[in-house]
Amino acid sequence: MSSSSIKTPNVITCRAAVGYGAGEALVIEEVEVSPPQPMEIRIKVVFTSLCRSDITAWSQAPIFPRIFGHEASGIVESVGEGVTEFEEGDHVLTLFTGECMTCRHCTSGKSNMCQVLGLERKGVMHSDQKTRFSIKGKPIYHYCAVSSFSEYTVVHSGCALKVSSLAPLDKICLLSCGVSAGLGAAWKVANITEGSTVVIFGLGTVGLSVAQGAKQRGASRIIGVDINSEKIEKARAFGITEFVNPHDCNEPVQQVIKQMTDGGADYSFECIGDTGMVTTALQSCCDVIPVIL
Incomplete structure (x- = not known):
């Protein structure tokens, strides 16, 4: 040429x-x-x-x-x-x-x-x-x-x-951005196992994509947490099995999650981008016995 x-x-x-x-x-x-x-x-x-x-x-x-x-x-x-x-x-x-x-x-x-x-x-x-x-x-x-x-x-x-x-x-x-971040978190980063319990904080695009990924990975319970209860029906379509609105809780939401899951979720996803909520998400996970090496 x-x-x-x-x-x-x-x-x-x-x-x-x-x-x-x-x-x-x-x-x-x-x-x-x-x-x-x-x-x-x-x-x-x-x-x-x-x-x-x-x-x-x-x-x-x-x-x-x-x-x-x-x-x-x-x-x-x-x-x-x-x-x-x-x-x-x-x-x-x-x-x-x-x-x-x-x-x-x-x-x-x-x-x-x-x-x-x-x-x-x-x-x-x-x-x-x-x-x-x-x-x-x-x-x-x-x-x-x-x-x-x-x-x-x-x-x-x-x-x-x-x-x-x-x-x-x-x-x-x-x-x-949103869909790949959520699906990637569920599939690649967390590598969710079949039959596990998942809790998702924030049901926007990222959170719903996590739910979709968790469902496809075979999670048995997928709990969505959001302050907007109008998201319930749409969230169910993406795989959410249970919904919690923190404003409707009489105690901290992490305590509610632990009660619902007999000690805490296997996987917890913070999809809001709030540093305080990261702590809440962590506290919603099941307790593990620390191993000291």
Whole structure:
């Protein structure tokens, strides 16, 4: 192929929801999206969902202006130099925790907290610490290395996953974060055993995905804990067998769980993101006899 026939990506102008300050309403703006640099891909975002992490960061983050969003499905529009696993037209999911596949964590088989493409909090690209978004020459910062609240975005190739073109993009965007986190926790991290008792604190996307994973692994009892009793019916559809609303309890919920399970659950999942609730979840587990080595 001659050099003159090689397609060179240009700057794209598109719409994006831009945050200018903590808690301030997002503004739909015309933004410029730069071409992908080496080891990056530019994606046409087809669908994106809203995660609690987006809301938390929008209300607290110190970095602005910024484009939030990290649960997305889309189509590769162009690829940067050195990218071999993607080509134009591929359907992809974005990954807010990228994987370089070579660092200590990526090769461990036990963790995906990549040392190279791990949780990004600076609002810039991993490669050159610059942004790919701008408005009239002024930088607009990234979020979680994805920024899916934009019609187009640029991500490191390790922050995306190629998927079948037959998969419905409007549904699989949830796999980018919440569903994979919950299912992964049940299947891979906890490795839930058949016939076990599971308690789940928080019945949002992550919690319901844990329930689904626990059910598929053969758990005999799956207890859901949430302060919103309206979630009961939906939770049952995902595998919850019993429901507890802490507001309806006359004693600490961990005591209630221990009474229900004759000493505590075999597996306990905290799916809220609250440090205090982590302790409660731990205290809901069955007691074990310590072994001193």
